[in-house]
Amino acid sequence: MKVIYTLFLSLLIVQCEKNLSSRIESLLQTQLGHTLLSTAQLALQTNTPLDRIIDTLQELEDKYQKDQKEEDLENREFQQKCDTDLSNLNNEIDDINRLKVKIQGAIDQLKASIESKKKILDEKNALRKNLRKGMNEVDVIREYQVKVYEDKRGEVGKIIKTLEEVKLVYAQKLRTNFLELQTEKTTVKPEVFAEVTKQLVSFGKLKSLGKPFQDIIDFMIQMSQNGNNIGVLRNIIDLSESLIRQIDEIWQVERKAEEERVRWYTEYQKFNNTDFKIYDKEINELEALIQSLKDRLADNQRKIDDLTLRLESKEYTKEDRRNECQQAAYDYTQRRMSRAVDRNIVSEVVGLLNVNMRDLKETLAQKMAAGDRI
Numbered sequence: 001m002k003v004i005y006t007l008f009l010s011l012l013i014v015q016c017e018k019n020l021s022s023r024i025e026s027l028l029q030t031q032l033g034h035t036l037l038s039t040a041q042l043a044l045q046t047n048t049p050l051d052r053i054i055d056t057l058q059e060l061e062d063k064y065q066k067d068q069k070e071e072d073l074e075n076r077e078f079q080q081k082c083d084t085d086l087s088n089l090n091n092e093i094d095d096i097n098r099l100k101v102k103i104q105g106a107i108d109q110l111k112a113s114i115e116s117k118k119k120i121l122d123e124k125n126a127l128r129k130n131l132r133k134g135m136n137e138v139d140v141i142r143e144y145q146v147k148v149y150e151d152k153r154g155e156v157g158k159i160i161k162t163l164e165e166v167k168l169v170y171a172q173k174l175r176t177n178f179l180e181l182q183t184e185k186t187t188v189k190p191e192v193f194a195e196v197t198k199q200l201v202s203f204g205k206l207k208s209l210g211k212p213f214q215d216i217i218d219f220m221i222q223m224s225q226n227g228n229n230i231g232v233l234r235n236i237i238d239l240s241e242s243l244i245r246q247i248d249e250i251w252q253v254e255r256k257a258e259e260e261r262v263r264w265y266t267e268y269q270k271f272n273n274t275d276f277k278i279y280d281k282e283i284n285e286l287e288a289l290i291q292s293l294k295d296r297l298a299d300n301q302r303k304i305d306d307l308t309l310r311l312e313s314k315e316y317t318k319e320d321r322r323n324e325c326q327q328a329a330y331d332y333t334q335r336r337m338s339r340a341v342d343r344n345i346v347s348e349v350v351g352l353l354n355v356n357m358r359d360l361k362e363t364l365a366q367k368m369a370a371g372d373r374i
Helices: 002-028 031-045 050-176 190-201 211-226 230-355 357-369
Strands: none
Touching: 002 031, 002 230, 031 050, 031 230, 050 230
């Protein structure tokens, strides 16, 4: 039994020596472990007190821990600042998007209002155009009426003037022969009737007289052509006077009709000019309103463009800040892992010095003897 125990103990010692050698070899594979073991060996060779070596290493271990706590705090504060910045940027982006939606709604309303006002404006312009067209048509009719009236007045004036001249000529002939013994059969020189015929024939077909009057004129022409005595002369004078009176009566009716047409045309123009002024006022107001709406639309469109640029800038800033924070978190994690590895190395070296000092010195000595550089 004693032999077995001794054998087991020997195997355990060998195993422990192998574990120790493996641990030292692992430490030597790292730059920090290699440095610490080399420094520890040098200090032991110069008879530096072990407690001093361990205290130095523990101070280094404590410094790692302290630095880690400080960086942990800095990282938390930095990440909190990142969260705050990103939250503020998100809020600003949301505010910009809400404002864009609001302004876009105003733009849509303005566009609809402009289209609505344009339709009303088109309707007003169409009504004004139709009114002008109607007035132009009335103007054409009125110009024709005036021309017809003036033509009639000129023609009637010519008729009355000619009849007055005929009457005057015949009256003079009668007065010339007054002292002579005259009867209805008294002969009148043919040239007198020829002159009358010439005057009456010059009328031609008179448009301004109706057929009865034209028949009288034709009858008077016939009498002047066939007449050869004072009786015919007097008949022509009487017919002329009667015709002048009748023509004047008819012309007075025509003149009153023209006055009525003038009065109606004046009232028509006045009424339509009033409508024109109303249309012009409404059209001008609509055009001014449409222009005002267009100005507001352009102003809102500029605001949308500015907000779009601001939104893009905020999105870029947010993305840059997010990347910055993520990179900082990644760098922090890498440093923390590296510092933890280094602290573990220091801790393990301290453990070796505290527990396996003798074995550590022998193992390092053996490695040096074997030609390994430490």
